[in-house]
Amino acid sequence: MKIIVDELGHSYGDIEVLKDISLTIPQGQIVCLVGPSGCGKSTLLRMIGGLERPTRGAVLTSGAPPAESLNPLTYIFQHFALLPWRSVADNIRLVLEDHKLPRKEQEAIIADVLARTRLSEFGHALPKQLSGGMKQRVAIARALAVRPACMLMDEPLSALDSQTRELLMEDLVSLWSREPFTAVYVTHNLAEAVRLGHRIVVLSRRPGRIHRMVDIDIPLEERHLGTPELEAHQAELWEMMRAEAEAADMELIDG
Numbered sequence: 001m002k003i004i005v006d007e008l009g010h011s012y013g014d015i016e017v018l019k020d021i022s023l024t025i026p027q028g029q030i031v032c033l034v035g036p037s038g039c040g041k042s043t044l045l046r047m048i049g050g051l052e053r054p055t056r057g058a059v060l061t062s063g064a065p066p067a068e069s070l071n072p073l074t075y076i077f078q079h080f081a082l083l084p085w086r087s088v089a090d091n092i093r094l095v096l097e098d099h100k101l102p103r104k105e106q107e108a109i110i111a112d113v114l115a116r117t118r119l120s121e122f123g124h125a126l127p128k129q130l131s132g133g134m135k136q137r138v139a140i141a142r143a144l145a146v147r148p149a150c151m152l153m154d155e156p157l158s159a160l161d162s163q164t165r166e167l168l169m170e171d172l173v174s175l176w177s178r179e180p181f182t183a184v185y186v187t188h189n190l191a192e193a194v195r196l197g198h199r200i201v202v203l204s205r206r207p208g209r210i211h212r213m214v215d216i217d218i219p220l221e222e223r224h225l226g227t228p229e230l231e232a233h234q235a236e237l238w239e240m241m242r243a244e245a246e247a248a249d250m251e252l253i254d255g
């Protein structure tokens with residue numbers, strides 16, 4: 001299933017937040033949204049997920065979600081959103097409970113997503129026993145459990161320290177390489193965008209418009225910390241964003 005954002009615009013009252021956004025999220029690719037603070041990245045993600053309706057334009061889909069998809073669109077947030085009193089396995093079960101699956105099928109899905117996120121030994125653990133990186137892997141496992149057509153990821157690594165972020169990026173790459181998933185990935189971090197994005201969409205400051213789209217052809221598994229071509233892409237993206245980021249920063253101070 002591919003997602004098509006068609007001439008989308010949005011205003012909150014008098015404040016225009018997004019303008020003329022047309023964009024395709026191809027199946028099996030990770031599309032990163034970057035742009036200065038307040039340019040509307042999270043708003044666009046919520047519109048793609050159907051949590052809010054745009055004032056103008058539309059979000060369309062083409063093609064069917066994966067076979068046995070329980071939920072075509074699912075979110076992964078910065079702060080994990082795990083229930084502290086439920087074990088890791090039961091946090092994942094939560095998203096299956098509404099679907100009336102036989103217990104055996106639930107268990108098979110839980111075992112599969114725990115294995116894919118290297119958490120098989122931690123099904124009985126409580127969230128408080130886990131590191132930040134593991135908690136986010138549980139959130140990723142929970143998202144995968146519904147076989148989404150697209151994962152909507154809002155700064156999923158930004159609550160983590162830099163070493164954990166690096167490990168999680170490696171996890172996401174190996175997860176994608178084994179079974180490509182589709183994702184829209186909002187981040188402030190350009191290093192993350194060039195490591196994980198097949199396509200990087202640079203938004204201008206508010207009202208966010210598409211300033212540029214950059215496709216990176218290097219296979220994900222060949223992208224590593226310090227890869228010179230990635231650093232060149234990162235520098236190019238920063239040059240595109242610099243003036244907008246500075247202007248957005250001044251606006252926040254003035255405002």
Ligand SMILES: Nc1ncnc2c1ncn2[C@@H]1O[C@H](COP(=O)(O)OP(=O)(O)OP(=O)(O)O)[C@@H](O)[C@H]1O
Nearest residue numbers: 012017035036037038039040041042043044188206
């Ligand atoms: N529900 C809302 N009601 C009114 N204004 C809102 C609402 N949600 C967001 N905004 C405003 O819309 C603008 C875009 O917000 P949004 O969170 O989408 O930006 P962002 O690019 O994700 O920001 P950041 O990078 O700082 O997280 C901001 O000025 C924000 O204050």
